[in-house]
Amino acid sequence: MDYEEGKGWHNAKITEYKPIELSPAATVLHYGQAVFEGLKAYATEAGEILLFRPDQNFKRLNRSNERLCIPAIDEEFALYALKELLQIDRDWVPTSEGTSLYIRPFIIATEPYLGVSPAKNYKFMIIMSPVGSYYAEGINPIKILVEQHYVRAVAGGTGEAKAGGNYASSLKGSELANAQGYAQTLWLDGKEHQYVEEVGSMNIFFKIAGKVITPALNGSILAGITRDSMINVLKSKNIPVEERKIAFLEIVEAANNGTLEEVFGTGTAAVISPVGYLKWSDGAIDVNNGQIGEVTQMLYDTLTGIQYGKLEDTFGWTIKL
Ligand code: PMP
16 A cells, blocks of 8 residues: 555555565665564464454554654554455465464655655555464573663654664664574663663563563553553453563562562564573573463463464454454
């Protein structure tokens, strides 16, 4: 679908997957006006296809649009277009255990213009690919490196948008972490380098002395849809959960006094990922002896149960195709 000033969004069509034409002067290539989303379609044993909270993805896409001066899309139309696309061939959604169809809606500025101002032309596209488990480790606990030099986002920047540039700024830290054998980077805040923000493509949760805590949304953390869903699951099970500022030192102290019980990340691609080991410049923490914790396992079972249609969706999160 294309956007043109004066004409709005138009020309919605489904085409084969192929390269697109783009002027070398397209503003996205120079000034980074690019936003995206990530969601999944799941095949149930009964042969249905389920989408998990897709309305939330298109809502967040419009919040990202707003931050990057990209014209809003019609959220209902976007969902309708996605459903039409999925109906073309239901076999696109893989059916073997743990697999799903990853869906990537995105918008780029296409106007050929050298100059820093919001573009007058855009393209909204949706591409898809079957995927398996995100980590080589599967559901086994992953190792994370705490990044203390580079930052991913700062308050007032574009951290809370799902903007391409945020991922460009995170590459260096991730590369260093990967080279040392860590699956992901834990980002700290961009101002004081003290407070926990999020992991590469996941929001992060800690269970300390029976209470689950996660950093509050502060303008530089992505408002994860899995994060919001898991907060709701925890509340529904009467497990205490708190969204607040968390100093990394608090996690170190909890580990030292034996009250750090579980650490896990949440994300569309990563699902629920237990964290078994955290390393930073002055030390390392073994979490739960490198084993998956009880609450982490419960959240994983609940989330995947709902997504694959094995558990009743009491939250009304899934859309059936
Ligand atoms: N933080 C970042 C930086 C991400 O890229 C993602 C993945 N979209 C998340 C958190 C988790 O968000 P969600 O649960 O909506 O996938």
